[in-house]
Each structure stands twice: as structure tokens, then as C-alpha cells.
Amino acid sequence: MSDDNPHSSRGSAGKSWLDRIASIFNAEPQDISDLQDIISEAQARSLIDSDTKSMLQGVLEVSNMRARDIMVPRSQMATIDIDDTVADMLPILMENNHSRYPVVNEDKDHIEGILLVKDLLQFALDPNVTDWHLRDLLRPAVIIPESKRVDALLKEFRQKRYHMAIVVDEYGGVSGLVTIEDILEQIVGEIEDEHDDEEENDIKKMASRVFQVSALTPLDEFNETFNTTFDEEDADTIGGIVLHAFGHMPARGESIELQGLTFKVSKANSRRLVQLQVIRAKEPVESEES
Structure with a gap:
């Protein structure tokens, strides 16, 4: 006799899902490395997505960090x-x-x-x-x-x-x-404030020669705004150009000069540049002809 109870299949599916989670933890992890393997396995089995995996790994990493x-x-x-x-x-x-x-x-x-x-x-x-x-x-x-x-x-x-x-x-x-x-x-991961997520604020003028620029600003937009000639075949964003010029992942406060502009890293993490301060050079004062 067939079971027509609609809750039966859902209960079976629920049990199967719980069993899948339980099977992952049956290995009884002995250290953080084992836990990281379990988290990776959970993603591989589609129990969690990549964002959840990154967050869980971040929690484990923080537990070993000092100020x-x-x-x-x-x-x-x-x-x-x-x-x-x-x-x-x-x-x-x-x-x-x-x-x-x-x-x-x-x-x-x-x-x-x-x-x-x-x-x-x-x-x-x-x-x-x-x-x-x-x-x-x-x-x-x-x-x-x-x-x-x-x-x-x-x-x-x-x-x-x-x-x-x-x-x-x-x-x-x-x-x-x-x-x-x-x-x-x-x-x-990187927390963007209310000024970071608006496309129109990729480039924000702070003073006469000082600009706040998102590192993800498209290179064509940056070139047009600052009249520069950075090659779009070298990178898609201004952050890519600056990172390549440094030759390493710069820390906050590091600066470099490119095409008459000073680029100062105002926000970055261990993985990418986030925000740059761009300073235009002072225009030379033309002497008046007598």
C-alpha cells in the first residue's frame, strides 16, 4: 500500500539533509585544519555557498589572531x-x-x-x-x-x-x-560604507586637487576624468594599474606617482586595493610678460 501522506517525503528529505550534515562532522575534527576541511567539504556538497564558507573560515582565522x-x-x-x-x-x-x-x-x-x-x-x-x-x-x-x-x-x-x-x-x-x-x-570581507556603493561616487572631489577614487573605477572612466593615458590592455580598473606599478600589495598610506598624479592608498586589505586618494600636481604659475 502506497503512502499518500505528503509529509512523508518532506520528512525523508529533511532527515537526509540532516544526515548529510551529521556525516560531515562524524570525522570528529581534532584541530582548526580539520574544521577548515569540513567547511570546504560542506561547500563541495552544496550545503553552504561560497560566501558562507568564506565567513566561517574568517571566524576560524580570527580565533587565532592577536591585535x-x-x-x-x-x-x-x-x-x-x-x-x-x-x-x-x-x-x-x-x-x-x-x-x-x-x-x-x-x-x-x-x-x-x-x-x-x-x-x-x-x-x-x-x-x-x-x-x-x-x-x-x-x-x-x-x-x-x-x-x-x-x-x-x-x-x-x-x-x-x-x-x-x-x-x-x-x-x-x-x-x-x-x-x-x-x-x-x-x-x-571588505565593508563598504554608504559612499562606496554608489556608481556615481567612483570619483569624488574632496578639495581643489584632491580626489577620493574607488580602486574599482573603470580605467576608461578614470582616463576621461583625469586626462590620463593609462593603457586599458594593462588593466580594467585604476586599482589594477596602481597595484601593478607598486609591484606588491601596498599598505594603507603608501603612495606612488604616475602620469603627474600622486596615488595614495587610503583603504586596502590583504587581498585588494579598495580606495585611493588621487592628488593632482600644482599647475605651474605662468609669469606675466612685461
Whole structure:
């Protein structure tokens, strides 16, 4: 007698799917390498897609990382001096486009606190408000050692609701900083903000000679905008041209000059360039004929 129960086949299929997952874990992984093999096998069996695989592998990698492995190095930290005026700060804010900055006293080993750009706006936009000092706007700086586990740091970020930590070496000197975005990008890949996903913002003018340019900007669009002659047979994007010129994967802050333009890496990860700052050279001043 045939079984006409419509739930029977679904139950069988569900059991089969669960059995497939269980069979993968029957090997009883002994270390992270075994877990990575299991994740790869899960993708091969179409139990997870490639994005899920990458995310799971990112979680495993983070569990072995320390703050020193993902921090922005001291040399690439964008900071503000405690005695800076709003006029002093604006070029730094425009160049880096961060939401928060460490504020230092004389040098980067003396961190006074963290400035949130939103806290500065009411003073920057109202020239009549003069009775204030930068020190009054600062949030406390969180200090962590280079050896801090990244997974533990992420937990602290979430529980204590802060977004940036200053990394110090064994002697107490500042060696870099870590943000919550730096950790999440290790898991889910590059996180693009609301300005990165709009096609019309591939090239954004920041100042008279300064532009923010997505590394994925098509080369023909870049050539047309900057009147350059980069060969489209060499690369499809301006990021490809810059990467080839460097000859290695550049870190944030590295720069190179090509065809009269200075290209500074403003955002990158271990796999690709993300965002470039492009600076046009000053035009020579023509002398007037007498």
C-alpha cells in the first residue's frame, strides 16, 4: 500500500539533509585544519555557498589572531593634536573620512582621548561658538596590549559599546590602533560604507586637487576624468594599474606617482586595493610678460 501522506517525503528529505550534515562532522575534527576541511567539504556538497564558507573560515582565522595582526600601524594612524583648531583639523578629516580620531599631545605615544567627528560638528559649523576646547569633547581611549586576542576584543567591543582601541607594546608605546570594522572585515570581507556603493561616487572631489577614487573605477572612466593615458590592455580598473606599478600589495598610506598624479592608498586589505586618494600636481604659475 502506497503512502499518500505528503509529509512523508518532506520528512525523508529533511532527515537526509540532516544526515548529510551529521556525516560531515562524524570525522570528529581534532584541530582548526580539520574544521577548515569540513567547511570546504560542506561547500563541495552544496550545503553552504561560497560566501558562507568564506565567513566561517574568517571566524576560524580570527580565533587565532592577536591585535598586532590586524591593527593599523602607528605610522599610518591619522591623529589630531590636542591644540589643533577647527581649521587645522578639516584637512585631516577630509583626507581620511573617518568617524573618530585619536587625539594626541605632542606625539602618538601620548593619547589624550578619542574625538568623534559628530561631537565636533556643532563647533565647526558655528563660528560664533568660541568658548570651548578640544579636550572637552574627547571620549576615553581604550588601551589594549598587542597580544590581545581578537575574538576577545570583538566581544568587548560589543559588550562595552566602543569602536576603537589603541594598541600598545610591552613598553607602553603606541604601536597602532584597531577598530571594530577591522575585526568584522576579517570575517565578512571588505565593508563598504554608504559612499562606496554608489556608481556615481567612483570619483569624488574632496578639495581643489584632491580626489577620493574607488580602486574599482573603470580605467576608461578614470582616463576621461583625469586626462590620463593609462593603457586599458594593462588593466580594467585604476586599482589594477596602481597595484601593478607598486609591484606588491601596498599598505594603507603608501603612495606612488604616475602620469603627474600622486596615488595614495587610503583603504586596502590583504587581498585588494579598495580606495585611493588621487592628488593632482600644482599647475605651474605662468609669469606675466612685461
